[in-house]
Amino acid sequence: MTGEAFDPLEAEPIARKRLVLFYLIDVSGSMDGQKIGVVNQVMEEVIPEIRNVGGADSDIQLAVLTFSSGTSWMYPQPSSIETFQWSRLSADGMTSMGGAFLELDNKMSRSAFLSAPHLSFAPVVFLLTDGYPTDDALGALEKLKLNRWFKSSLKVALGIGDFDRDILEAFTGNPELVLSTATGKNLAQLIRFATISSSTIGSRSMGYGSGGADSEDSSALKEKAFIDMKKDAFGDEQNPTVDDIDMDDSGW
Amino acid sequence: MSSFSSGDRIPLMTGGYAKVVRDAPLGSGGQGEVYLVEYKGTQHALKWYTSLKMRTSVEFKENIRKNVYDGAPSERFAWPLDVTEDVNGSFGYVMRLLPKDNEEFSDFLRTYRITKTEPPRRVPVKFASFPCLIRAAIQVVDSFAALHRVGKSYQDLNDGGISMDMSTGDIIICDCDNIAPDRTNFGIAGKQGYMAPEIVLGTKTPDVYSDRFSLAVILFKLFFRDDPFWGAKVCKCCNLTDYNYRKYYGEEPVFIYHPTDSSNRPVEGIHDNVIRMWGRYPQYLKDLFTRAFVDGLKETSKRPIEIEWMSALIRLRSESFMCSCGGFSFVSDDAEKSGECTCPKCGRSYPVLMLGKTRLPLAKDAVAYSCQTRFGSDDFEKITLKVVENRLKQGLMGLKNLDDCDWEVFLDGTRKSVQPDKGTEIVPGMRIEFDRKTSGTVLRRN
Structure with missing residues (x-):
């Protein structure tokens, strides 16, 4: 029906699809000092950078879970990147990675962090650690892997120094999604790269004709896009795992 | 670094x-x-x-x-x-450098821009008037027509590629580095929500046809501020995984206002913009969107071409009006029968000039353009006619000739010439010959 008065310029913000970036961050004692300092600094810097990633129709939200002797969410709900304030972390205690996996499984559901009626993009999950779990992480991971949100999510792990590569590969399901730094020297670069590229992939373009979306829970397309971006940023032959072997490891 | x-x-x-x-x-x-x-x-x-x-x-x-x-x-x-x-x-x-006061199309859709300050602030982003919005739409379509006429396609049209002056509606198309001769592609596919189904499915690479699909999405979002394929059916999936994206935007997208399939209607509380606005727009515009998003989904050649959008938008520009009371509306479907156009807010009525199919309400300052009054002209920016008030007789409205040739005005068997820069009183029933092949008639009131 035309011919009625209305204001064609008055509108609500266009409906947005939610993209939750989950960060599982190891804050055990070994992370204390420079490592946790780098994490704090780079996260404070990178958050403003991803405020406009994804354009108008993505609502990027962050949910940060730290694990040491126990687990703790930075905020009780995922919060929008527009208003998110990073609360600086400190490190102490054990490495309850398994506890973190179970807690993530708890919250990755429609009745918790991914509530309706919002439409969500498949989430992104980062795992950052510098050591070996002190609890039954593998058992917890088996349970987490049954979670359909987790299955469809893009999973990226960042390992620092001497870390449990097996569990990180089991977590991501693909060795190419495990980024590592021998000393932590390029930790900032890796966190920045992983955050920006995955928020772009999560909310944006997909390569055409790549197939790989054959099963409902598959994250294969996003994984491939992430690996492509990794190669584009760091080169084919230059795996970010090995480019800082000469760096000073003292003072941690 | x-x-x-x-x-x-x-x-x-x-x-x-x-x-x-x-x-x-x-x-x-x-x-x-x-x-x-x-x-x-x-x-x-x-x-x-x-x-x-x-x-x-x-x-x-x-x-x-x-x-x-x-x-x-x-x-x-x-x-x-x-x-x-x-x-x-x-x-x-x-x-070129973008004008510093320009806003991005994506921020227009979001209705605000986020400042780079800490803490970030929201700055409202809104067109100064509806004519500015229409001007932006016309310029986007005209730019793509120009691009396609030289045999090239843009290939990655999305909300990040258009910069706009909100006070005028002037636009600039950015990110021109993927523009290539049609059917040549350098690996770009596009952005979710803007890609044509055949690109989502990977059966074709981007070309003029997929540009036309993305153009329709951009225009839809410009007017209706929602996604043409995100309705109830898509909401049910909760998690827009790659699989679901492929399904709802590639394999079986359903236009939210599909004429016969109501399975994917917009959802109250989520898609309130389109729910409020779709019904208000005239059918000829909605028909083009329906063709793009229903018939043109699989049959790419059925997607509206630029010139069709252009003529609909030029018509829409003329058929929208702002009454002196501030009420905005589109000309109602019965205007041709009643011979006048009535402001739905205050009830004031205006005479209507028929220019082909276009019904131009003759409110003060209303204008017509060269493409509407001159045979063969495609100039949609040059104003050739304007509704003005007589300087000596307050309240007497007339049509002013802003073109560079004489008009012939016919009324009840009489005839007179109106030279450039001169005007003539608006009288129901008058017919104006703008040139030998183009004329307009002021409707008689019934």
């Missing part, structure tokens, strides 16, 4: 240099960085590739060189003006 610092001179292929004038890049993204440079004596932008794929692709670079050589199809593209020589294994191109 920036690739350049202030004072660096980057050699250009055509000779000369682009000189970096600011240390930090103006912006950076997945593909590269943008620097403020001095080029031919004035400030320009330099896009510099950091992406390995792009900086090492000979074909990609050659295509940009070719575009520099060909020149822009219209002044509304931030077209590559010059390509740099290789520096440290990469290259870039020079383009």
Whole structure:
């Protein structure tokens, strides 16, 4: 029906699809000092950078879970990147990675962090650690892997120094999604790269004709896009795992 | 880490240099960085590739060189003006600088821009008036018509590629580096929600047809502020995984206002914009969207071409009116029968001038354009007719000839000429011959 008065310029913000970036961050004692300092600094810097990633129709939200002797969410709900304030972390205690996996499984559901009626993009999950779990992480991971949100999510792990590569590969399901730094020297670069590229992939373009979306829970397309971006940023032959072997490891 | 610092001179292929004038890049993204440079004596932008794929692709670079050589199809593209020589294994191109007060299309959709301050603030982004919005729509369509006429396609139209002046509606098409001769593609597919189904499915690479699909999405979002394929059916999936995206945007997308399939209607509380606005727009515009998103989904040649959008938008521009009371509306369907157009807010009625199919309400300051009053003209910006008030007799409204040729006015067997810059009183029943082949009639009231 035309011919009625209305204001064609008055509108609500266009409906947005939610993209939750989950960060599982190891804050055990070994992370204390420079490592946790780098994490704090780079996260404070990178958050403003991803405020406009994804354009108008993505609502990027962050949910940060730290694990040491126990687990703790930075905020009780995922919060929008527009208003998110990073609360600086400190490190102490054990490495309850398994506890973190179970807690993530708890919250990755429609009745918790991914509530309706919002439409969500498949989430992104980062795992950052510098050591070996002190609890039954593998058992917890088996349970987490049954979670359909987790299955469809893009999973990226960042390992620092001497870390449990097996569990990180089991977590991501693909060795190419495990980024590592021998000393932590390029930790900032890796966190920045992983955050920006995955928020772009999560909310944006997909390569055409790549197939790989054959099963409902598959994250294969996003994984491939992430690996492509990794190669584009760091080169084919230059795996970010090995480019800082000469760096000073003292003072941690 | 920036690739350049202030004072660096980057050699250009055509000779000369682009000189970096600011240390930090103006912006950076997945593909590269943008620097403020001095080029031919004035400030320009330099896009510099950091992406390995792009900086090492000979074909990609050659295509940009070719575009520099060909020149822009219209002044509304931030077209590559010059390509740099290789520096440290990469290259870039020079383009115009965007006006600093321009806003991005994505921020228009969001209704605000987020400042880069800490803490960030929201700055409202809104067109100054409906004519500005229409002007933006017309310019986007006209730009794509110009691009397609030179045999090229844009291939990645999305909400990040259009810069707009909200006070005028003037637009600039940005990110022109994937523009290539039709059917040539350098690996770009597009952005979710803007890609044509055949691109989502990977059965074709982007071309003019997929550009036309993305253009329809952009226009839909410009007017209705919602996604044409995100309705109840898509909401049910909760998690828009790659599989679900492929299904709802590639394999079986359902237009939210599909005429016979109501399974994907917009959802109250989520898609309130389109729910409020769809019914208010005239059928001829809605028909084009329906064709693009229903018939044109699989049959790419059925998607509306630019000239069809153009004529609908030019008509819409004339058939929307603002009453002196401030009420806005589109001309109602019965205007032709009643012979007048009534403001739904205050009830005041205006005479109507029929220009072909277009019904122009003759409210003060209403205008018609060359493309509507001159045979063969496609000039949609030159105003040839304006509704003005007589300077000596307050309240007496007339049509002023702003064209450069005489009009012939016929009324009840009489005839008179109206010279350029002269006017004539509006009288129901009068017929105006603007030229030998184009005329308009002021409807008689019934």
